[in-house]
Amino acid sequence: MTSIWWIKRDLRLDDNAALGAASADGPVVPVFVVDPIFLKHSGIPRLQFLFGTLRELDARMGGALVIRVGDPATEIAAVAQAVGAKTVFAHRDFVPYGQSRDIKVAASLQSIGVHFVGADSPYVVDPGTIRKDDGTPVRVFTPFFKRWQQVSWNSSPSYAPQWSNTTSLGVALPEIATTHAVLPGVGQGAARERWNEWSSHGLEEYKEARNMPGVDGTSMMSPYLRFGVVHPRQLITDLPGHSGADVFRSEIAWREFYADVLFHRPDSMWKNLQTKMDILPVDTDAAAQQRFAAWCEARTGYPIVDAGMRQMLAIGWMHNRVRMIVASFLVKDLHVPWQWGARFFMKQLVDGDIASNNHGWQWTAGTGTDASPYFRVFNPFGQSAKFDPTGDYLRYWIPEISDLDNEHIHAPWTLGLLAPTNYPAPLVDHAVEREEALARYKAVSGK
DSSP states (O other), X not given: OOEEEEESSOOOSSSOHHXXXXXXXXXXXXXXEEOHHXXXXXXXXXXXXXXXXXXXXXXXXXXXXXXXXXXXXXXHHHHHHHHTOSEEEEOOOOSHHHHHHHHHHHHHHHTXXXXXXXXXXXXXXXXXXXXXXXXXXXXXXXXXXXXXXHOOOOOOOXXXXXXXXXXXXXXXXXXXXXXXXXXXXXXXXXXXXHHHHHHHHHSTTHXXXXXXXXXXXXXXXXXXXXXXXXXXXXXXXXXXXXXXHHHHHHHHHHHHHHHHHHHHOGGXXXXXXXXXXXXXXXXXXXXXXXXXXXXXXXXXXXXXXXXXXXXXXXXXXXXXXXXXXHHHIIXXXXXXXXXXXXXXXXXXXXXOOHHHHHHHHHHHXXXXXXXXOTTOOOOHHHHHHHHSXXXXXXXXXXXXXXXXXXXXXXXXXXXXGGSOTTSOOOSSOHHHHHHHHHXXXXXXXXX
């Protein structure tokens, strides 16, 4: 009996329970629906990476992939009717839009007598699974991580799909504008090559090196995890037994913790998780918009901030430590709403994941899962000097200041008249804005 594998965030042929379940029923029709809503909210780099990955996946399937464009509730039902499928298998989704979309797809299929079966998810442990002994959500990462490690899981067994020849039902991928961004390699082969190469030298030093943007200290697997080119349990299975691997495991758990938080509090996607922070004053006037534009265009005059923004604009990815620095600068030096930065990131990042992105921003803004964040204001000069001491990261992304010595490259303005003329002066005075941020946060927190 022919079944449909509806591909969503599982663009791989290995360790894929939805594909495995579909394969057990007989011939498989693999379908990916390009949702106009996804097109609307995704930047060109993310679309280029996705479309390239789809083409690579199609090649691995011998050209069997069926592409449709439109409302998934309409398109999946249409393909099911056309091929006479009685079951559609797909990964379960846990983000607010994904859940509502899947409910509509299931209802549309039910109306024509087709079953919708959810199998597996993009996570090692499904959001909503880990709870306290009284059944309530675990709201703090450390106890969440302890329970997360205790949940047993299994990889999906091997299978040999029989692809159904139905490509005539598909259409071409939409045309998108070109970009000069240099994106990660696409597909399972590129993901596995990167993981094998990096883990052989980077895992052991990961605990310290992950904070150093000037070295190859992070796996850069986030784009592949975002689209399910690899499953996180595939990476965990490869981890050896040392402290670097333990920290990497905890980073996977952070991703799943934020997904769990969003599952329980879908309103926190764009609203403060800590509602008491709703009264925190933020700037949204014309001057704030101009400062925000300078931040977006890497014109703040703070090298570590501008280097991070240039990296994201150039390759659709930014080092995680630098993400925290540029986020802190936006919300605590420029005092604009965290939602502005979160939306900009989601447009630019290839690995843009709504739960990790938005709750990461809330963590930095002091409105999220951290209980006492008001005093945490990253000093861009101090962070730069600490984590990029030789200035290698800054020199790569800001060649205008590459000739400066290791001390002044982090704060070119301190050279006075000798400062480079082709790099902007600081947009604001960090010391002044830090005190302003603390005053605002203390007024809300009462501390």
